[in-house]
Amino acid sequence: MAETSFDIVIVGGGPGGYVTAIRAAQLGMKAAVVEREHLGGICLNWGCIPTKALLRSAEVYHNIQNAEAYGLSVTGASFDLAKVVARSRAIAKQLNQGVRGLLRKNKVAIIDGHGKLAGKGKVRVEKDGKVVADLTGKHILLATGARARLLPGLEPDGKLIWTYREAMVPETMPKSLLVVGSGAIGIEFASFYQDLGAEVTVVEVLPRILPVEDEEISAFAEKTFKKRGMTIHTGATVKSLKKGSNNVTATIEKNGKATDITVDRVILAVGIVGNVENIGLEGTRVKVDRTHVVIDEWSRTGEPGVYAIGDLTGPPWLAHKAEHEGVICVEKIAGVKDVHSLNVGNIPGCTYCRPQVASVGLTEAEAKEQGLTVKVGRFPFVGNGKAIALGEPEGLVKTIFDAKTGELLGAHMIGAEVTELIQGYTLARTLETTEAELIHTVFPHPTLSEMMHESVLDAYGRVIHF
Amino acid sequence: MPIQILMPALSPTMTEGTLAKWHKKEGDTVESGDILAEIETDKATMEVEAVEEGILGKILVPDGSEGVAVNEPIALLLEDGEDSSALDDAIVSALASKTLAPAKAEATLSAPTEPQFSSAVSAGDGSRVFASPLAKRMAIQAGIDLGSIRGSGPGGRIVKHDIESAVIGGVPPEPAIAPQAAAAPILVLEPAQGAAYREQPNSGMRKAIAQRLGDAKRNIPHFYLTVDCELDGLLELRKDLNARSPEGEGAYRVSVNDFVIRAAALAIRRVPNVNVSWTDSAILLYNDIDISVAVATPGGLITPIIRKADNKGLAVISSEMKDLASRARDGKLAPEEYQGGGLTISNLGMFGVKEFSAIINPPQSVILAVGAAEPRPVVKDGALAIATVMSCTLSVDHRSVDGAMGAQYLAVFKKLIEEPLTMLL
Numbered sequence: 001m002a003e004t005s006f007d008i009v010i011v012g013g014g015p016g017g018y019v020t021a022i023r024a025a026q027l028g029m030k031a032a033v034v035e036r037e038h039l040g041g042i043c044l045n046w047g048c049i050p051t052k053a054l055l056r057s058a059e060v061y062h063n064i065q066n067a068e069a070y071g072l073s074v075t076g077a078s079f080d081l082a083k084v085v086a087r088s089r090a091i092a093k094q095l096n097q098g099v100r101g102l103l104r105k106n107k108v109a110i111i112d113g114h115g116k117l118a119g120k121g122k123v124r125v126e127k128d129g130k131v132v133a134d135l136t137g138k139h140i141l142l143a144t145g146a147r148a149r150l151l152p153g154l155e156p157d158g159k160l161i162w163t164y165r166e167a168m169v170p171e172t173m174p175k176s177l178l179v180v181g182s183g184a185i186g187i188e189f190a191s192f193y194q195d196l197g198a199e200v201t202v203v204e205v206l207p208r209i210l211p212v213e214d215e216e217i218s219a220f221a222e223k224t225f226k227k228r229g230m231t232i233h234t235g236a237t238v239k240s241l242k243k244g245s246n247n248v249t250a251t252i253e254k255n256g257k258a259t260d261i262t263v264d265r266v267i268l269a270v271g272i273v274g275n276v277e278n279i280g281l282e283g284t285r286v287k288v289d290r291t292h293v294v295i296d297e298w299s300r301t302g303e304p305g306v307y308a309i310g311d312l313t314g315p316p317w318l319a320h321k322a323e324h325e326g327v328i329c330v331e332k333i334a335g336v337k338d339v340h341s342l343n344v345g346n347i348p349g350c351t352y353c354r355p356q357v358a359s360v361g362l363t364e365a366e367a368k369e370q371g372l373t374v375k376v377g378r379f380p381f382v383g384n385g386k387a388i389a390l391g392e393p394e395g396l397v398k399t400i401f402d403a404k405t406g407e408l409l410g411a412h413m414i415g416a417e418v419t420e421l422i423q424g425y426t427l428a429r430t431l432e433t434t435e436a437e438l439i440h441t442v443f444p445h446p447t448l449s450e451m452m453h454e455s456v457l458d459a460y461g462r463v464i465h466f
Numbered sequence: 467m468p469i470q471i472l473m474p475a476l477s478p479t480m481t482e483g484t485l486a487k488w489h490k491k492e493g494d495t496v497e498s499g500d501i502l503a504e505i506e507t508d509k510a511t512m513e514v515e516a517v518e519e520g521i522l523g524k525i526l527v528p529d530g531s532e533g534v535a536v537n538e539p540i541a542l543l544l545e546d547g548e549d550s551s552a553l554d555d556a557i558v559s560a561l562a563s564k565t566l567a568p569a570k571a572e573a574t575l576s577a578p579t580e581p582q583f584s585s586a587v588s589a590g591d592g593s594r595v596f597a598s599p600l601a602k603r604m605a606i607q608a609g610i611d612l613g614s615i616r617g618s619g620p621g622g623r624i625v626k627h628d629i630e631s632a633v634i635g636g637v638p639p640e641p642a643i644a645p646q647a648a649a650a651p652i653l654v655l656e657p658a659q660g661a662a663y664r665e666q667p668n669s670g671m672r673k674a675i676a677q678r679l680g681d682a683k684r685n686i687p688h689f690y691l692t693v694d695c696e697l698d699g700l701l702e703l704r705k706d707l708n709a710r711s712p713e714g715e716g717a718y719r720v721s722v723n724d725f726v727i728r729a730a731a732l733a734i735r736r737v738p739n740v741n742v743s744w745t746d747s748a749i750l751l752y753n754d755i756d757i758s759v760a761v762a763t764p765g766g767l768i769t770p771i772i773r774k775a776d777n778k779g780l781a782v783i784s785s786e787m788k789d790l791a792s793r794a795r796d797g798k799l800a801p802e803e804y805q806g807g808g809l810t811i812s813n814l815g816m817f818g819v820k821e822f823s824a825i826i827n828p829p830q831s832v833i834l835a836v837g838a839a840e841p842r843p844v845v846k847d848g849a850l851a852i853a854t855v856m857s858c859t860l861s862v863d864h865r866s867v868d869g870a871m872g873a874q875y876l877a878v879f880k881k882l883i884e885e886p887l888t889m890l891l
Contacts, residue, residue, distance in 0.1 A: 296774060338620055371748035405607065407600050432598030432626050
């Protein structure tokens with residue numbers, strides 16, 4: 001029998017779980033990861049990574065179709081959906097193997113099966129209904145993640161009505177598609193299918209798409225998507241989905257008026273719920289609030305020795321949040337000095353639609369709600385030489401400063417490659433720079449990053465190129 | 467042409483200040499980095515460092531001048547090779563520019579501010595202090611000497627949070643270093659004629675208590691609400707709970723004060739509008755329910771915090787409180803463990819105090835003063851009976867919390883204490 005006694009047993013091998021395991025091992029702890037399906041979790045296998053692969057295919061295809069604009073001629077451009085999907089799956093597979101290698105290198109035990117709490121300091125692992133291992137851990141960390149939220153009456157069937165999972169491996173290209181929900185997941189799929197030629201309709205219950213973003217960014221995104229031919233209904237709900245033989249008729253209600261549309265496929269992306277079931281929480285002091293485990297700033301649950309991180313513990317549902325929570329948690333357990341709890345305001349969020357969206361910190365409305373007096377800077381892509389040269393003149397970089405202290409309260413960007421740029425502002429927030437340091441920073445020319453400088457200058461009435 | 471030395475802005479909002487004292491005389495040689503003068507605002511005293519070298523040719527604004535506008539020329543510096551004859555024209559032009567000063571102030575704000583940043587980053591003893599740019603600026607704006615603050619950031623770096631805590635809620639953790647001139651002395655009392663005494667120098671903690679509670683009592687319009695809570699049910703439950711404590715690991719011994727902490731926290735859930743801070747522009751309503759508990763230490767009073775106390779059970783509160791109190795007495799609390807909090811509990815019951823009124827612990831709006839639990843005659847169903855009664859007095863900041871709100875809070879608190887089983891809900 002393999003080793004069953006550990007310093008820490010981590011239930012769930014997603015980005016939160018496996019990164020935590022590696023950090024725990026670095027700190028000299030004997031660590032185990034229990035994973036029921038894929039190392040790397042949803043993120044790596046059915047989320048972040050494979051969707052980026054799909055979106056890249058869509059982007060390249062879009063660029064080929066626009067080759068003329070760059071002085072290139074391409075004729076007969078087309079795509080093979082099966083190969084696009086196969087590329088995405090291959091990339092997920094490759095990285096999944098990579099995680100396995102990393103865990104082995106760090107001497108983390110990998111236990112294949114479904115883990116659940118089974119008494120103080122115990123985790124039972126089951127596979128195909130049979131107990132395969134009983135583990136003991138001085139500390140147990142739950143990182144079981146989350147799954148798509150389902151609304152009554154709008155149940156996915158995996159054929160005509162999809163969740164993210166089926167949407168990632170289409171067998172045929174739907175001619176028309178309804179996306180329910182306009183958060184990051186919904187909008188990325190809407191953008192992908194739109195680029196590959198589907199007629200896409202998005203329905204959002206809130207008054208604007210990408211509702212967690214700054215209002216100006218939401219409005220900019222909506223305008224851009226509509227210009228591309230997307231149909232967007234905000235402040236609207238899908239009342240019912242009626243399945244035909246190879247299509248679905250959806251009843252959409254807006255302002256009390258119902259309209260029916262018929263589409264080939266539907267994608268449901270109306271939020272996610274924590275995987276709190278069947279992990280042995282019953283009879284423990286772990287508290288669950290609306291499908292999420294309640295934790296304190298060090299990821300402790302109500303049950304001594306049991307911790308929880310990542311999607312399981314609530315928003316923002318982001319891989320990088322899970323990783324940081326996990327690292328902080330084990331560092332605290334190991335007694336590392338100078339551990340700081342996670343500042344949620346410094347977690348950037350990225351959406352990889354076309355144009356991309358990225359943000360960190362407060363929106364303008366949130367800053368004002370807090371009673372802060374703000375200085376707002378804006379810089380449009382059209383004022384940036386590199387953006388023009390790339391053929392990407394549409395976008396905006398918005399920065400929000402505390403007028404009194406010069407603190408960078410938030411940054412919001414939409415346009416090409418902004419997901420790669422946002423960390424500049426994230427670093428600024430983490431280091432607590434003021435506008436002065438940002439203004440003194442030399443940004444290389446010609447780059448898109450110059451817009452980040454200009455936006456700050458604009459907030460202080462010093463913008464140069466606009 | 468002599469160089470004009472301008473009145474610096476100590477903060478972006480400063481428009482004028484007092485030139486407290488010149489450190490150099492006319493004719494003195496000045497090297498870059500020398501302290502030229504001290505400037506005072508209502509918030510702070512700062513030293514002006516020389517940026518250029520030369521000879522101090524003419525002081526235009528003498529010691530003790532009040533209301534000196536930012537960017538007004540305050541002195542003229544003769545450059546190498548210049549003699550005093552060069553001063554005459556310069557004085558004329560300096561005085562001429564005086565009228566322009568207010569207009570110029572806005573435009574050149576950042577330039578004169580900067581030398582001040584460097585003086586703010588060294589502690590009183592001249593050693594380097596690590597602080598984030600935002601923390602440095604906030605410290606200048608608040609008139610806080612960074613040397614008096616211990617940083618909670620990576621490697622002890624002073625970050626925004628530390629300044630906020632120092633401004634609104636903190637006792638400086640390092641008693642050795644007092645804020646240089648953060649606040650002018652408020653009261654100076656001469657000892658009585660001929661009385662013999664010995665001096666016990668004020669520790670930083672003592673000074674902080676004096677200043678913060680002095681400010682609180684002077685500035686906060688306190689009002690006081692008292693209720694009597696019958697405690698017999700709670701004492702019974704406590705006895706029962708403690709009897710069920712396991713031996714060894716996980717053992718607990720819940721005190722009456724632990725119940726008070728939990729009841730105070732749960733009552734905030736029901737009446738969240740007492741968990742607030744008054745500021746001139748807005749009332750800040752806290753998301754978390756953090757309860758400060760006054761602990762007497764040899765150095766003075768400190769208020770460690772049970773964070774999110776409403777989410778914590780009695781055993782957790784009890785063990786956290788024991789840990790915090792013992793480390794408080796050893797002076798080993800980290801700043802984040804006592805800075806912040808939304809409501810303070812001060813319990814003097816163990817000394818037999820029947821009831822008292824506490825001074826609000828700013829920036830909080832309420833403090834609960836808990837007296838002794840003692841058998842008292844009470845009237846029950848028209849007949850005299852004996853009950854264990856504990857009097858609790860809530861001191862309330864009337865700027866942020868009105869009487870009815872305070873009373874409502876206290877009523878919920880009393881009900882929780884008197885029906886302790888409802889604390890399980």
